[in-house]
Structures are given as structure tokens and as C-alpha cells.
Amino acid sequence: MTPTPPPDPRPSPTPVATDEAAAAHALGVHRLAHHFDDLAQQHRAAELGMWAFLATEVLFFGGAIAAYSVYRMTYFDAFAAASNQENWLIGAFNTAALLTSSLTMALAVRAAQLGNSPRVSLFLAATIALALTFIGVKFYEYAHLIDHGLAPWGDFHFEPPELAGGARIFFSFYFALTGIHATHMVVGVGLMLWLLSISLRRGFDDAFASPVEMTGLYWHFVDIVWIFLYPLLYLVHRS
């Protein structure tokens, strides 16, 4: 004879789908993926996953910046002379453009959270325009440096010649760091174009702003990377 099992002290599970999710499903909009209990859980999972990804990105850029710092310490004079070949004003302009794009992205996220789709489209378009401005200016800077023989992969010319070796390392870091940063920006522009097409076709409602919010996190991260790269690459030794 088996004893009767004791009553389960745990509370009975709550119904899986909330009213809101049920209403959404009834109308054919699958804002809630089937493996989540409710929209709040889905949002927390998305946010946590995005931050986990951003932690790997911090170490990706951080490792590159650590390598840069070691060489900057070793060849400081050459890095200072090479950095002064950059135009700090153009860099500052680009920094301001990127900071502004971060604001417009934050406003797009806010509009999505308020369910205001026309505003989402407007702010996304503004963010894309500022991002393309940044990338365009970057291309101008690259072309200028390459024209002046400062491309480390080609015929490298630097005055004074005794600093040329260290300067070449500086420009290797300059092109690598700004290149991976610009690649991240191109990815971000692609994400925003995708969001813009959703926003124009169907719109975002306030219960499902997660795609805009997560793209926003990514974009702000790209902004933070540039906040560190600008003084490191343009303002080594200006005084």
C-alpha cells in the first residue's frame, strides 16, 4: 500500500496566456512568442540577452583598446605625432552627430513605448540620416589619410621618418578600430531600416516595442564605443 502523497505546497501555475496576449492572438498578431508566459517575461528575456551580447562586445572592443594602449605607451611620441595628423574638428563633428543620433534613437524607443508609430518612423529616419552622415564623414577622412600616404597597408610616408614605424602602428590601430566601429554602425543602419519598414507598414504598439528597444540598446552601445575612441584616436597630445 502506497501512502498518499502530501499535498503540493507550491501554488498552482498561473494561466499561461494573459488576457492581453489572448486578445493579441485572437486578432492574429503574435506579439508574444509561444515559449514565454507573458509580455513582461518576454521583454526581460530580450533585455537580458541583449546585455549578454553587449558584454561580449565590451570585451571585443576593450581588447582592441588594451592593445592600442600598450603600443601607445611604448611609442608615445609617434602616436602623438600621428594623431595630430587627424582633424580633431571633423572628429568632434562626428561625435556630436553620433550623440544626436543616440538621442533620436532614445526618442524612437520612447515613441514605440507610447505606441506612436508615426513618431517612431520619424525618429528612426533621423537616426539613419545621422548615422549615414557619420559614415560619409568617415569615408572622407579615410580618403584624405590614404591620399596623404598614411594608409599603413600601402606606401607609408611620415615626417619625421624616425617616428614612421610607430606612426604606422598608430594608423593600423586607427583604421582597425574605426573600421570595426563603422561596421557596427552599418549593421545598426540595417537594423533600423528593417524597423522603419515594420513601422511604416504595420506600426509598433506600446505592448510590443521590444525590437525598437533592443536596437536602441545596440545603437547606444555603438555610441559609447565612439565616446572612448574619439579622445583616444584624435586627442592624444594636442597641448
Next chain:
Amino acid sequence: MNPHDHPHAPPHDRPPDARREPLARLDRADLGLPHPAPLSAYLGVYAALLILLVVTVAAAFVHLGPITIVVAMAIAAIKAVLVALVFMHVHGSSPLTKLFSIAGLAWLVILFALTFSDYISRGWLPISRGWTDRPILPPPPGVPRPPRDQPQAPPQQPQEPAP
């Protein structure tokens, strides 16, 4: 809660177009979703970021000597924290998200600490000499290279007066 009871719900006589209309004007707080931050917070942070950009450039043109890089990175860190707290909503997010947002930074600190404990301290101690006559690592500037072949003279002991 029936979403159609909400005052902003589409009228009942018209079938809602699921592809165009916001379905149910639900309060995000009812769904457990974060509230949008006030507009003033975003605009305030943006103004602070632009001011700090000007400060960054200005500080770079002031002769600060070796602490130039410290000042520049400190300002950049303030800007990054502002972006993370307000634009990225870390302020007011769940404790787990806060932990994840710090995790990458914590490992980055380890990366920098171990890297620079090596590179900065190279040559501090003039003992890293191998089999050759030359030291493996040169001593830092200003520190005389200790002779290898003559053992260092022991410090002169004060002579004890003979009893």
C-alpha cells in the same frame, strides 16, 4: 480585463484591422513592461553629453602633462555612464540586467589590470637577467645597470670598537 472596454479601443461596429490599428490601448504597467522615461531626462542627458564633448576637446588643448589621458578617459566614462543609465534604461531595470551590464565591464577591468601589471612594471626590478651578459629587460631610465660579474660589495658595517 477586456481590451475593448478601454476608452481608446476601436469601436465594436468596425472589425479591427490587425495589421494597421493598435490593438488594445493597454497600459504598459499592467503588462509589467517598463514605463517610458520622461522626455526631459533624455534632453537633459543629451545636453550634458554635448557639454562634456566640449569639455573633452577643451581639456585636450590644455597642457595637463601625463594626466591628459586620465582626464579624457574620466570624462568619457561619465558620458558612458549617462548613456547607459538613461538612454539604455539601466536605471530602473531589473537587478539581473544591472548585473549583466556590469559583467562586461568587470572582465574588462581584469583584462586591463593583468595586461598593464605586466607592461607597466617591466624593468622596475633589475633582476630579470638570464644566461647572457645582457639583462633581458633594460632597467628604467635613470636606474644604473648593476654589474653582472662583480658581486655587489656588502654594505660597510660600522667597525666595532676593539675591546
